[in-house]
Structures are given as structure tokens and as C-alpha cells.
Amino acid sequence: MVILGIETSCDETAAAVVDAERRILGEVVLSQLEEHRPFGGIVPEVAARSHLQHIDRLVAEAMKRAGLGFHQLDAVAATGGPGLIGGVIVGVMTGKALALASGKPFLAVNHLEGHALTARLTHGIDFPYLLLLASGGHCQLLAVEGVGRYTRLGTTIDDAAGEAFDKVAKMAGLGYPGGPLVEQAARVGDPARFTLPRPMKGKPGCDFSFSGLKNATRLLIESLPKPLSTQDGADVCAAFQIAVADSIADRTRRAIRDFKTRWPTGRHLVVAGGVAANTLLRQTLIRLGNDGGLEFLAPPLSLCTDNAAMIAWAGLERFRLGLVDGLDFAPRPRWPL
Ligand code: KG4
Ligand code: ZN
Numbered sequence: 282m283v284i285l286g287i288e289t290s291c292d293e294t295a296a297a298v299v300d301a302e303r304r305i306l307g308e309v310v311l312s313q314l315e316e317h318r319p320f321g322g323i324v325p326e327v328a329a330r331s332h333l334q335h336i337d338r339l340v341a342e343a344m345k346r347a348g349l350g351f352h353q354l355d356a357v358a359a360t361g362g363p364g365l366i367g368g369v370i371v372g373v374m375t376g377k378a379l380a381l382a383s384g385k386p387f388l389a390v391n392h393l394e395g396h397a398l399t400a401r402l403t404h405g406i407d408f409p410y411l412l413l414l415a416s417g418g419h420c421q422l423l424a425v426e427g428v429g430r431y432t433r434l435g436t437t438i439d440d441a442a443g444e445a446f447d448k449v450a451k452m453a454g455l456g457y458p459g460g461p462l463v464e465q466a467a468r469v470g471d472p473a474r475f476t477l478p479r480p481m482k483g484k485p486g487c488d489f490s491f492s493g494l495k496n497a498t499r500l501l502i503e504s505l506p507k508p509l510s511t512q513d514g515a516d517v518c519a520a521f522q523i524a525v526a527d528s529i530a531d532r533t534r535r536a537i538r539d540f541k542t543r544w545p546t547g548r549h550l551v552v553a554g555g556v557a558a559n560t561l562l563r564q565t566l567i568r569l570g571n572d573g574g575l576e577f578l579a580p581p582l583s584l585c586t587d588n589a590a591m592i593a594w595a596g597l598e599r600f601r602l603g604l605v606d607g608l609d610f611a612p613r614p615r616w617p618l
Contacts, residue, residue, distance in 0.1 A: 283349065284600060285357050285379070286593025287340065289332040289372030290364025290392045291418065292323045295589035296336070296343035298354075299597060303402050305590045307346030309339045310583070314458070321457050322447070329367025336375050343589070351383040356605065358596025361389030362613030364418075369612040377608050386605040388596040393618045395591035396553040397425050402594040403580040406551075409544040411575060413533055413566065416554030416586075417443035417458070420489045422536040423618065424544055425551075428598045431618045432543075434536045435487025442525060443556045445491035449498050449521050453514045463518045464559055470512075470519030475501055477524040479531065487536040494524055526561045530569055537573035550575040557585040 282301040288294075297308040313331050317323050344351070359376030362369050373389065380387035396414050400406050411434075412423045420437040440448075443460055450459025455466060477497050480490040498521050505513045533550075540547055550570040556562060557579055570577035584590060599605075 282355050282597060282601065283353060284593045284597045285340070285344070285354050286390070286589040286591070286596055287336065287357070287359040287372045287376050288392070288395070288587055288589040288592045289336060289368040290360045290362065291368065291587055292317060292328050293587040294332045294335045294339055295587065296340040297589035297593045298343055298347035298349060299402065299590055299593035301597060301601070303405060306349070307343040308588070308590050309342045309346070310588050311335055311339060318457055321451060323365070325365045325367055328365055329371060332368045332371040336371060340375065340379070351379065354383065354385050356380070356386040356388055356596060356600050357383070358388040358390050358592050360392045360395065360592050361606070361610060362392065362616040364392055364614070366612060366614040369614070373610065373612045381608060386600065387608055387610070388599055388604070389606040389610040390592045390595045390599070391616050391618060392592070393419065394429075395595045397423060397431060397618065398428070398595045398598055399553055399580045399584050399591045400549070400551040400578055401598070402590065403584055404578050406549050406578065409547040410549040410551050411536060411540040411547060412551045412553060413529070414554045415442045415529070415552070415556035417441060417447065419554065420491070422487050422532065424540055424547070426544070428602055429604070433618065434539055435489060435532055437489040437491065439490050439492035440495060442489070442491060442529065443554065445495050445525065446556065448495050449518070452499055452502050453517060454509060455514070460556060460559065463522060466515045466518040467522045470515030470517070472519040472523040474516040475520040477501065477520045479524055479527045482528060482531045487532045487539065489528065489532055491525070494521070494528070522559070522561055526559075526565045529562060530565045533566065533569055534573065537569060537575060541574065548576060549578050551578045553580065553585050555586045558582050
């Protein structure tokens with residue numbers, strides 16, 4: 282079984298071909314980072330136009346790398362949402378057109394389901410497992426019970442973790458995207474010089490919140506002499522990063538307890554999303570997993586961030602259960618799992 286996947290919901294244009302033996306036969310990801318960098322963030326209109334400009338070529342390239350023709354596919358999957366609607370429309374229309382022209386079924390994949398099922402592509406693990414999804418647009422803890430079966434244990438009540446990293450980087454004058462720049466600055470910073478709040482720590486449930494921490498960081502930066510010295514900036518980043526890691530740790534620790542009680546056969550704690558690149562967060566999650574009796578698994582970074590292999594794989598998982606979509610599928614800007 283071979284599936285083509287298309288991803289266009291944010292600022293990566295991607296196409297990939299995946300088979301049922303968990304092999305990625307051909308894959309391409311084009312980042313739009315340089316197009317958005319001058320604006321300090323993603324501009325939806327720019328993103329949609331760029332997806333439209335590149336998607337045909339990327340699909341052709343992924344198929345070429347796989348060494349396959351369209352007639353050899355079993356189905357075509359595209360991200361159907363959630364995401365920036367202009368981009369989602371481009372991917373969905375491309376997927377539908379290819380499916381129609383080659384006489385194959387079409388699958389509209391929920392982008393979050395793509396992230397949620399990636400560990401089954403990379404590590405072949407069984408359900409159920411606990412997933413922390415932390416990206417620029419999402420921050421959630423999910424019990425992944427099966428294809429299409431997700432129980433949300435916690436979500437952010439305001440900003441996503443990656444979004445907070447990006448905003449703090451902007452405030453500290455570091456640039457975009459913020460996560461890697463904040464992490465890099467924090468490496469030479471003293472995390473103990475400033476103390477920032479640990480949002481939600483000790484609160485019942487597993488929800489996240491980052492806007493209060495973001496504001497506290499802004500006030501801290503405003504209180505420091507301008508222009509911000511490299512050391513002050515590094516110390517702020519270190520204080521912010523450890524506050525995020527502490528807050529996520531508190532929420533994840535609770536989620537592990539909840540998960541182990543409700544899904545006692547589960548054995549893995551899995552991470553996905555761009556924030557999973559953060560070394561401090563990874564170290565924290567490994568420790569939490571060990572303490573809580575779950576093995577920590579992280580897909581390679583290229584499959585944690587947005588990519589089309591995860592969409593092809595989620596499509597494949599759905600296809601083998603007979604879950605195909607009609608060509609009347611309407612792209613969904615919002616689509617909770
Ligand atoms: O999953 P992703 O590539 O795109 C989506 O948002 O869907 O995640 C990007 C987010 C950005 O907010 C970026 O700042 C954050 O992941 N990020 C990081 C790091 N690398 C990327 N956050 C913290 N530490 C990092 N090393
Ligand atoms: Zn994503």
C-alpha cells in the first residue's frame with residue numbers, strides 16, 4: 282500500500298510518499314522561512330501564494346524520488362485543516378485534482394492527527410500512548426487510543442508554547458523564528474538571575490497557559506537598560522526557557538499519572554511539534570517519562586516539525602480502515618481532534 286501525502290497548512294510546502302512497511306519512499310519539504318522573515322512572522326497571503334507556486338513541482342519531485350507513477354498509488358492524502366485556510370485550500374485542491382485524474386481515493390487528513398500518529402511511522406509503537414504536541418500553533422496533551430480516537434487531557438488556554446518562544450525572541454530583538462534563537466541565547470545565560478512565573482503549576486487538570494509568562498517576560502525586558510546587553514538578553518532567555526520547561530513538566534507529570542490510571546496498557550510518552558527541538562525540554566521529558574514509568578520517544582526532528590510524510594502516514598492509517606473522503610470535502614480552518 283502506497284500513499285502520497287501533501288502538507289500546506291502553515292509555512293512548509295511538502296509532499297511525501299509512504300508505504301505500509303513504514304518506509305518513506307520519497308520526501309520533500311520546502312520551508313518558506315526566508316519569505317516570512319522580513320515580516321517577523323508568517324503572513325497568510327504570502328504563504329498561500331508560495332504554496333500555490335511550488336506544490337506541483339514538489340509533488341513531482343516526491344514521486345520521482347519514490348520512483349513511482351501516479352497510477353501506482355493507492356490513494357492521495359492532503360492536510361484538510363486546521364491551519365491557514367489559503368494554504369489548506371491549495372493542498373486540498375491539489376490532492377483532489379490528483380486523486381480525480383488518477384482515479385484514486387482522496388483522504389483529507391487532520392494536521393494534528395498527522396503529528397499524533399508520526400511515532401507509529403517512525404517507531405511502530407502500539408496504541409495507546411501519551412502525546413505532547415508543542416508547536417507554533419498548538420500545545421496539547423493527548424491520549425492517542427487509536428486512529429481517530431484521541432482524548433485531550435490538556436490544551437493551552439491562550440498561546441501555544443512555540444508562539445511564546447517566538448514573541449519573547451521578538452521582544453528581546455533576536456529575530457524569527459524565535460525558538461532556536463532563544464535556546465541559543467539561553468545557553469550562555471544564567472537561569473537563576475531572574476525568576477519568572479511557572480504558569481499553571483500545581484493547578485488541577487493538565488491545561489497550559491503562556492500569555493502570563495510572556496507578559497512577565499516583557500515587563501522584565503522593559504525594566505532592563507536599553508539597548509539590551511547580550512548578557513541581559515541571555516539571562517532573560519534562560520529564565521524564560523526554564524519557566525516554560527518547568528510549566529510543561531508540571532502539566533505532563535499530571536498527564537502521565539492520569540494516562541497511566543485510565544490507559545494502564547500504555548507504555549510510551551511521545552513528543553511532536555517544533556518545540557520538541559528544545560534540548561532542555563527533551564531532557565525534562567526523558568526524566569519525567571523515567572519517573573512516571575513511560576518510555577520517552579521523539580521522532581527525528583524533521584518529522585516533529587511540519588512535513589508531508591506524517592500526512593501520508595495518517596492517510597495510510599485511515600485508508601486501511603476504509604476511512605476515505607469525498608471530493609466534496611471542504612477545507613477546515615479549525616478542526617479539533
Ligand atoms: O511544528 P512547527 O515547525 O510548526 C508549527 O507551528 O506547526 O513548530 C514551530 C515552532 C516555532 O514557534 C518555533 O519557535 C518553535 O517551534 N521551535 C522551538 C525550537 N525550535 C523550534 N521552540 C523552542 N526551542 C527550540 N529549539
Ligand atoms: Zn504542525
